[in-house]
Amino acid sequence: MLGVWKDAVVDYVIKPEKVALRPGGSKTWTCRSCHRPHLHPGAGLCTKCLTPLPAEPQQYNGVLEDDYYAWKAAHRTGDFALRTAELTGQTDRLEAQRRQSLFQDVFLGDDDVPQTDSLELLSVTTTMEAGVDIGPLNTVIMANMPPTRFNYQQRVGRAGRRNSPVALALTVCRGRSHDEHYFARPEAITNDPTPPPYLVLGMASVFRRVLLAEVLRQAFEPLQSGNRRKGPDMTSNVHGQFGLAADWPVHREAVRRWISEQPDRIRAAGSALQAMTSQNITAIDPVAAVDELLDQVDEVAARTVGHPELSQRLAEAGLLPMFGFPTRSRQLYRSIPQKTFPWPPADSVNRDLAVALSKFAPGSETPQDGRLLRSNGVVSLVPSGRGVKAAEDPFGPEQLVAMCRICSHVDPRAVVDPETGSAGVCPACDAESKYYKAVPFREPAGFRAAREARDYGGYREMGSNATSARTATDLEKTAPRIHRAADDWLVVHTGSGDRYIVNTNAGKLFRFAKNTGSWRGYLALDNPKAEADLEIALGATQHTDMLFVGAKAALDASRGLRFDISKSRQIDGFPEAYHGRRAAWYSLAALLRRAAAPHLDVQPEELLSGIHGSDAPVAAPVMAYLADSLDNGAGFSTHLGSEGHIEEFLKAVDHYVQDLEAGHHALNCRSSCYACLRDYSNMRLHPLYDWRLARDLTDALRGRKLRIDPEEHGVLLKGWADEEPNVMLKETAAGPVALFTSDFTGEPVAVAVKHPLESVTEECGNERLQALRHEVRTGGLAGKVAFADSYSLDRTPAAVIEQVHTFAEEL
Structure with a gap:
């Protein structure tokens, strides 16, 4: 088949310019199962039910009633116009009004011709979601599942108005966790109860x-x-x-x-x-x-x-x-505006600054009116009198921050070695320099697009570099510790702080050359060998209110628990995994956010969550945080963390966990779902979340006993033993172990499973794990014991097994 297609089909996509049509003959190959007629045998299978087609064709009698599509073509019942236009927040205001009127068959221009200028289909964004009556629509098609029930109901509500009592709403779900969740549970997106409106007057x-x-x-x-x-x-x-x-x-x-x-x-x-x-x-x-x-x-x-x-x-x-729209939006200009009104100019696209740092970064493409605009520089164009002034320097002052990819620590006062350019190791989690890097960034005033724009064929635009958001605050000064009467391991800090939103161009930084033309500003360099005038990341800061929840210290030696996410070695030398603890902190942050929303009677979108690596001596080096999503904050996070409300909020967290432990959810949710930690805004972290880990971390911080499930540990080990012949399972009084014998040394190594929060290092040993290790060694089962993290063994078993092989082969 590929030999027949040649260059007419590329990656299974038909190229129309390489395809020709020919009329069918007087023969048909009719499927014996579903009776679909075929004008050629094709691959020998029915295109509807895949049943083999008959080897010999039948004579086509030419009766139109026997072929539905032939009948429609002959009677001209299927031909109709389908003219389309784009209508987004980036469409020029006057042009947007014109397109809306043409869609409603209202022709205001002197040269408008109804037969050619009318619009039958509008391709719109969320600009048409609320407060717009576009006329008597009968169909709404959504290209992906909307974020929430509110968005869904607003969008489908555009149809079925006025004299269109019956309407069709079709949602096409994409292959991602958010869409898949609601595809399996359509009643949740259509019929979930509407929360009552609220007005916060106590901040x-x-x-x-x-x-x-x-x-x-x-x-x-x-x-x-x-x-x-x-x-x-x-x-x-x-x-x-x-x-x-x-x-x-x-x-x-x-x-x-x-x-x-x-x-x-x-x-x-x-x-x-x-x-x-x-x-x-x-x-x-x-x-x-x-x-x-x-x-x-x-x-x-x-x-x-x-x-x-x-x-x-x-x-x-x-x-x-903070009045967000006038100051926190950034423009992507296609040309230098000639007028100061209207502003923003028609020949531009605008996005919020946090989004623009990614979507408008040099090399990225932005769709507008069927064309893809490719950003190629940074500019500052400001209305001045009767004209537009182009500034020489479109950047704010340079800032240097060191950021850790492991614990999300941010240090805006980092000291960099002038010779190596290294910021050293992360002061919060001891991550080496390849994970802890100092980045110079500047805030751009605006962006420019290349003169040439390619057609937008519906495929994903290229080069949208992702940004990362991290928090930075002085816990001792701006977010002091809150006094709590409870004597447990949980510490709370609350106050104000900064969120750093930085685009490092995948670690390569952006390289710019100064532009002396009418645009001024800087042009991005595509040639890596060209000399650059500026080599920086693009970034910005957002000041907001925050709540930090952490542990008293990194290690609790009395219980043998570990709360940091630093790398270390176990007693026998096996690498101590930190991935499970990192997932636990991220899961706790999501749990706090989901519990805080109903407690405050606000939507979860009002709050942001994540982890914060801290080098302050007042707490453990990693914390979960909540931050207000609004610039400068609305006071939600500081309200939750205040002395008068923190205990009440922690009770709300416990009640939320109890609801998750209820039979239906606990039986059906193995790690996380939309009923516990997931939502549209945190899709990037869905694979990391585990509500049971969040529960266990909460229990450990509150001084409660850690929940250990030996049966689950046995299931994880059995799954490994079933796949590898060199593994043998053993039951001990302290728990199950797997004995792995290396072909290289011939010596067995015992592998046991531990909870991510349990520690088995020299400085902090867990009593249960010490007892298990003692039984293995005294029983002569093995000379070395490797304790595999249950989270890692479940999520990334291949990586854990490879570590065990390496550990077993060490002499």
């Missing part, structure tokens, strides 16, 4: 930001000059017209004087903001709060790194409200 941090914004607005009013050309530059930033950060020392005394002379106006503003709020907000003294915040303004304004305009720098530091 002190939000009150303080809005209060400071209003006080500074009033305090700066007397400083505004009537003639902008002669007076100081107060900027036109959406966060406030408070001048440049460098000018704050000039304005500081005047602002403080106004505040000291106007306590009544400050209290009036505070009283208006405190109306209908909870007691913890009404108890705040507005004047004292502003005095306290002004000290923080001094500190933020004096920083050497940050936005030049004071109001935006304060917003990014969490002292003022």
Whole structure:
């Protein structure tokens, strides 16, 4: 068949320009099973039911009624127009309005011809999800499963309106865990109960930001000059017209004087903001709060790194409200705009900064109106008067951070060896330099696209480099430890911190050359041998509220438990796996997030979760964290971690675990599912999650007994023994072991299974494992014992078995 296809079919995809059509003859090969007629024998199988076709064809009698498609073609009942157009958030505003009207058969242009200009199908994004009535639709097709029930119902609700009481909604599921879950459980995406709406009025941090914004607005009013050309530059930033950060020392005394002379106006503003709020907000003294915040303004304004305009720098530091769209979006320009209105210009695409760092990174492609725009540089285009000004430097100041791939530790104050460029080993988990690297990054102001754009054929766009998000905070200063009455191993820190979103171009960094043309800015270099003016990663920081949960120390020698994710060796020299503990911390973070959402009566999307590698001496070197997804935070995480609420939240976590242990879920969920830890936003970590590991880590931190299942350990060992003849199972009083005999040494090695949190090292030995090792050695079963991590043996058995082979062959 491949010889017949030749270049007409590539990777089983037909190339239309290489294919010709020919009319059928007067013979048909009709399937004896389903009666489908074929105009040629093809591969000798029915194209519908795969039954072998008869060897001899039948004479075609030409009766149209015998062939449905021939009948439709002859009677012209199947021909209709299917003109399509794209409608997304990146479509020009005026063009978007025109396409919507054409789709509804409303022709407003003088040259519009209904027979040729009408649209029968719109290809849309989430811009059409809510608040849009596009007319009497009868069909909605979704190319993937929407993230949540809310999104699904909003999208299918576009159809069946007005005079279309009956409509069809078709969802095409992709081959990923999210889509597969709802494909198997369609009732969950269609009929899950709608949560009640909510309004949070008890977050002190939000009150303080809005209060400071209003006080500074009033305090700066007397400083505004009537003639902008002669007076100081107060900027036109959406966060406030408070001048440049460098000018704050000039304005500081005047602002403080106004505040000291106007306590009544400050209290009036505070009283208006405190109306209908909870007691913890009404108890705040507005004047004292502003005095306290002004000290923080001094500190933020004096920083050497940050936005030049004071109001935006304060917003990014969490002292003022963050208005996301105007300042956190980035443009990909196809050409230099000639007009300042409308802005963003029509010939551009915009994304949130965190997404743009990946989707607009040089080399990436972005679809727009059937074309793929390829990003090839970084620019800064700003409306100025009647024109658009291109800045020389489109980057913010350079920052150097060291990041660990193992424990997600971030150090913005890393010291790099000038000769080797190494930041050393990770101070949190001791990961070597290949996992712990220092990265210079700068925040881009905007991006430019190459002049040429290729047709978008529906295939995935190329070069979308992934970004990684890590947290960094000073636990002792900005996220202090919360006092808890309970005497267990769990420690809690809460406060503010930064999330670093960095695109390292797969570790290769981006190489730029300065552009002297009209665009200014920098062009990305494709040639690795070309000399670069700049070699950096692309990144940004997000300030938000955080909650950290960890252990008192890395090791609990009294119970023989280990909480860090550092590499080590067991007593007999077998590598001590850290992968199970790493999965446990990630699973705990997801568990905290899922328990926090109903406890706060918010959607899980309001919170982010992950692990945080810490080198602070106040806790174990790895912690699970929750962070508010909003810039600067909404106060959810700090509320959960406060002294007055942390114990109540931990009880909610216990109740959530009890629900997961209920018969139906525990029997049907082996590791994780959408009923426990998974959701659309954390698909990347689905293979890592295990709700039982999260439960066990919670129990260990709360001082409870670790749950060990010897039967499960025996099943894991039996699975290995069934596949390898050199393995023999043995039952001991302390648990099952497998005896592996190497062909190289002829000496048996005992392999037992341990829980990921159990430790069997020289400095911290678990009593159960020590007893098992003692029984193996005194019973003469083997001279060396290797304890395999149950998580690793279950998830990656080949890697564990290879380690056992290597260990057994060591003399």
